[in-house]
Amino acid sequence: MSTKGNWSPPSVSGRLVTLGLVASWYSSNIGVLLLNKYLLSNYGFKYPIFLTMCHMTACSLLSYVAIAWLRVVPMQTVRSRLQFVKIAALSVVFCGSVVSGNVSLRYLPVSFNQAVGATTPFFTAVFAYIITVKREAWLTYVTLIPVVAGVVIASGGEPSFQLFGFIMCISATAARALKSVLQGILLSSEGEKLNSMNLLLHMAPIAVVFLLPATLVMEKNVVSITLALAREDNKIIYYLLFNSALAYFVNLTNFLVTKHTSALTLQVLGNAKGAVAVVVSILIFKNPVTVTGMLGYTVTVIGVILYSEAKKRNK
Template sequence: MKDTGRFFTVGLVAAWYSSNIGVLLLNKYLLSSYGFKYPVFLTMCHMTACSLLSYIAIAWMKMVPMQTIRSRVQFFKISALSLIFCASVVSGNISLKYLPVSFNQAIGATTPFFTAVFAYLMTFKREAWLTYISLIPVVTGVIIASGGEPSFQLFGFIMCVGATAARALKSVLQGILLSSEGEKLNSMNLLLYMAPVAVIFLLPAALVMEENVVGITIALARDDIKIVWYLIFNSALSYFVNLTNFLVTKHTSALTLQVLGNAKGAVAVVVSILIFRNPVSVTGMLGYSLTVIGVVLYSEAKKRSK
């Protein structure tokens, strides 16, 4: 039984890694190599799939009990989180048009830095001094990686930093806004309510910012039907990232999840370099390695401070 449980957990982690890295690489392929230059519309496809598949998983398959929204105030809180979530995903997808996945992941590893900053600014929560010291290599590593990145592009860099900051802000706000016992939602139920709201935000944004995107996508599909299958598969995979993340969280400890998350970024970097063959400098790799070491130290410092 123990062996079965261990194999099940390993399978979940493998599925989490595969779906997460798969979405990242397919986003990069679609937005740069394939030439589908519509990150807002792509994000809307992701959120549409998350809406439908979340409902199927919770309402039909009963994977977790359905939690209901109890008040208008709670709905507005979820809507605010959804808006920030949209900003994070769209900015991240835009950055993939301009930056290699390896550099994108290096910047994304600075999430703990932004989380600590927002937690202090919004809740005045202070961490132990060791925790703050551990953030120095996190930021220093990205600065070094930026200086040594052959494919550095300023707009893409700004978008990626914005996506990382928005991801951290959502995490902090979620803890503040949905802190009472009556308002807490597990991640699958939160996605069930956030995703449709995200589609409502993203639809007009896509139509305004990416003119005639629907007509262009239909025209592309007539020339190459593969684009339809790419979008369907990519959108479904984006849901499985959230599903497998929830299941890994459920079947492992928070600390294990942190360690696995750090390793996942490193695996994504290696796989992306092998697939896209983007040039990588020694300075850039040293910078990214320093960031990963900083994140590991940060996790350790957080564990000791509890």
Template sequence: MKGNVQRQWFTIGLVASWYTSNIGVLILNKYLLSNYGFRYPIFLTLCHMIACSLFSYIAIVWFKTVPLQTLRSRSQFLKISALSLIFCGSVVSGNVSLRYLPVSFTQAVGATTPFFTAVFAYLMTLKRESWLTYATLVPVVTGVVIASGGEPSFHLFGFLMCLGATAARALKSVLQGILLSSEGEKLNSMNLLLYMAPIAVFVLLPSAIVMEPNVVAITVSLARTDTKIVWYLLLNSAVAYLVNLTNFLVTKHTSALTLQVLGNAKGAVAVVISILIFRNPVSVTGMLGYALTVFGVILYSEAKKKSK
């Protein structure tokens, strides 16, 4: 009995950490890129990937959080490299969108991930879902259309970037299932991050130098006048790794269905917290649109569960 209670509290603590890190990195990204005025999304993503590379190595090689899985072939490395490029595109696009859009709206757009997943799964594997499953995607998309029309801070470029980030996330999940499907190539999410993050660093470093000229010099100069930026970047990068770590642990200690439900609720919590912190204007139409999207995602999860 005591052991069950301890396990329950441990799981609750994991979920709370997952929520805190997910919402925390969103809020910190938004603050840095928009409110603070640090308008360098590629460099910010580079900081995230450096932290993920370092902490993944420490967690797996030093603390042996999970067994180290080694790469078995050049083909496997190339597949992981492709996933890393898509992952980079997703994170950078998401960070760019936060310069122009409130967190509440980006969460609404991000909730359409199941729609893009279904589309890519069909295009790349010809895998068809039941008509009921496809029908549940109608409120998912309709909700975002309604939310877009009712969003006081709507910005077209920001919206396209957010849509691109959502599509890239879905593409990565589908490709991951295809590329790393054989038993010899499967990696758990912690080991996959261990190999993806350094590749992302090599891609993002020249990208930041070319597309965000003098960003390092600007950051150093800014740190001399305001040391808080150093702590913001360090905290932001550490929390970005915690998102991946806690997501893995919550997946390990709960069921897939529980994870889906918690994920839906997390988006709603992020919306409320962001509105309270940033005081961004919201409309009744926008909130109704977001509610419709979340409702559609819940229906989609139920339909997928029944089809299995």
């Protein structure tokens, strides 16, 4: 019997939803990156720790609204003191990653920041080997050579290279990779697994607790300075509120895109997102670029793609 009459193409509405989610993820991800750069560099709001605390506060509040009220995902509670300690440890690493990334944006253009950030797979492989002594296939490690080589080339050709900003950017990338590896280890048992939205719900308030004293000590009078700025130009309040909300929607759309596609698709889309962010940032901020710098970034992206393919084959 022919089944031709029973065949139906993939749902158009389903594809539109997926495309809409990807577009939202791209917009929020690139938007928060560019707005961070604008605030910390162009606008002159030189308080990256306070800005990160605003992000984490928004993530705390909006995560609770999304899970407890809107029921985007079922709420998962912390089941033990040990699990809480593990989440707190992840939160500290997460804070280090975000703060370092924001600090680097004060000194480096977004295009170079994204080039360095593309080396995350290299640090992930290194930390996975150091912490778990888990070896990948030799081909997987070979693909990391262009990942690192590309950043070396890009650094040599970056007109706006600044050593401290570069160190902060590398630190942010390494911390992001470390958090990913630790998350897989610390929350690996069935009883402790949390989806990314619930993990953010529990991590964000802890991050605020850590960031508050750091802000008070390292960025003294930031609240009074912000209020003084607001009296002169109330746009700063809207910038901070919108920027903080975007920081949450990056995580929300990341989760939703993964749910509607796959982790591998998200990784591929992430590589493309980095390239889009580079182009958009150059057009907006008009930071100088060189052929050598763009060549380096291209080599890094090719290395990341090859690394992803090698990981896929070895699974």
